[in-house]
Amino acid sequence: MSTVVIVGAGHAAGQVAASLRQDGHEGPIIMLGDEPFIPYQRPPLSKQYLSGEQAIDRVYLRPQKFYDDKIISVRTGVTVDLIDRTAKTVHTTAGETLAYDDLIIATGSRARKLSIQGSDLKGIHYLRTVADVDAIRSEMGTGKKIVIVGGGYIGLEVASVAVTSGMEVHVIEMEARILQRVTTPEMSAYYHQLHTSRGVQIHTSTGVKGFTGENGQVKGVLAGNQTFAADVVIVGIGIIPNIEIAKEAGITCENGIVVDECCRTNDPHIYAIGDCSNHPNPLLGRRLRLESVPNAMDQARVASANIRGQDKTYAAIPWFWSDQYELKLQMVGFSADGNQQVLRGDKAANQFAVFYLKDGVLVAADAVNSPKEFMLSKQLVGKKVDAAKLADPATDLKTL
Numbered sequence: 001m002s003t004v005v006i007v008g009a010g011h012a013a014g015q016v017a018a019s020l021r022q023d024g025h026e027g028p029i030i031m032l033g034d035e036p037f038i039p040y041q042r043p044p045l046s047k048q049y050l051s052g053e054q055a056i057d058r059v060y061l062r063p064q065k066f067y068d069d070k071i072i073s074v075r076t077g078v079t080v081d082l083i084d085r086t087a088k089t090v091h092t093t094a095g096e097t098l099a100y101d102d103l104i105i106a107t108g109s110r111a112r113k114l115s116i117q118g119s120d121l122k123g124i125h126y127l128r129t130v131a132d133v134d135a136i137r138s139e140m141g142t143g144k145k146i147v148i149v150g151g152g153y154i155g156l157e158v159a160s161v162a163v164t165s166g167m168e169v170h171v172i173e174m175e176a177r178i179l180q181r182v183t184t185p186e187m188s189a190y191y192h193q194l195h196t197s198r199g200v201q202i203h204t205s206t207g208v209k210g211f212t213g214e215n216g217q218v219k220g221v222l223a224g225n226q227t228f229a230a231d232v233v234i235v236g237i238g239i240i241p242n243i244e245i246a247k248e249a250g251i252t253c254e255n256g257i258v259v260d261e262c263c264r265t266n267d268p269h270i271y272a273i274g275d276c277s278n279h280p281n282p283l284l285g286r287r288l289r290l291e292s293v294p295n296a297m298d299q300a301r302v303a304s305a306n307i308r309g310q311d312k313t314y315a316a317i318p319w320f321w322s323d324q325y326e327l328k329l330q331m332v333g334f335s336a337d338g339n340q341q342v343l344r345g346d347k348a349a350n351q352f353a354v355f356y357l358k359d360g361v362l363v364a365a366d367a368v369n370s371p372k373e374f375m376l377s378k379q380l381v382g383k384k385v386d387a388a389k390l391a392d393p394a395t396d397l398k399t400l
Helices: 011-022 064-069 130-139 153-164 185-197 244-248 293-307 371-380 387-391
Strands: 004-007 029-032 072-075 080-084 089-092 097-099 102-105 109-111 124-126 145-149 168-172 201-203 208-214 217-223 226-229 232-235 239-241 270-272 277-281 286-288 319-324 327-333 340-346 351-358 361-368
Touching: 004 011, 011 029, 011 072, 011 293, 064 072, 080 244, 102 293, 124 130, 130 232, 145 153, 145 226, 153 168, 153 185, 153 319, 168 217, 185 201, 185 319, 217 232, 270 293, 327 371, 340 387, 351 371, 351 387, 361 371
Parallel strands: 004 029, 004 102, 029 072, 102 270, 124 232, 145 168, 145 232, 168 201
Antiparallel strands: 080 089, 089 097, 109 239, 208 217, 217 226, 277 286, 319 327, 327 361, 340 351, 351 361
């Protein structure tokens, strides 16, 4: 029986292990993760777990019993530092060597860090792991001052939790608008107004120069021409894919680990899935490296099927979501691909959808508290649609 070794223990790793058993793999499955936790979901970390609404057992992808029942060996606190492709083995920092028949790299990504004046002070945090959030939660509290560096989705989700809990919140964004890298000016303006109406203070076109401290503890953020008082700082300026062990093993890497439509690397016995992989998308006609749960789940299923000899390919329109306050934003496709916007619903009522068309073809949609529009948009992407009917709330989108 063949042995499958999975390097990483995140969302993609947890799903591929489950899919392998579902697809009929009877051989050993060994999952190696450097964190002290079984696979867990990352999206709740900046939302329900940070706010205390969910305990750690609600964040786990599956309970420990699932892995025990399926005879999946999940080994936590283990770091792989070498892949020997010739011997088909992986080596850990503890000196252990494990043989594989097929290897799956699901190493995910890590937070991009600042290296500026005072960036090593206590109280400056990055939000990527359970341990990160536990440390942040221990320093949050009503009346305290929190400064968030970065106006992306993670930063804004943290801002919504923090201001709701009674903290004074400042968001500092070096770009001209929040969410500039991921959405349109109109959606940026909508979320800017949403947050400021709840008490968040947003500072755009403002770069962080450094941090001030006292007795090793952060006390302020130097940004623009002023200093913002801070009891706690969250830095959310993007992530870096964890590709080092793949690159050192001679696996092709470029903005992630390069894979084909089967999630296979240039080594036929090594696959890469999730945040760390760079894959071709035939529906969009370009390569992508996606940081999303649906991508991790879908790639896991595809990799499992191909290890089992099913010759399955991965082709999907990306979709994402973000929870801020009582609002759920659901997105499909990339709004930047469109050259026409169509609004359906009422922004003032916080319930609407924006459709993005290119030459009459729907390429993307943003839906706020509009799950029906989002679900139907996923089916309409790639189809030519009547813009007037999209905008008309009296038109049943199913008819399109």
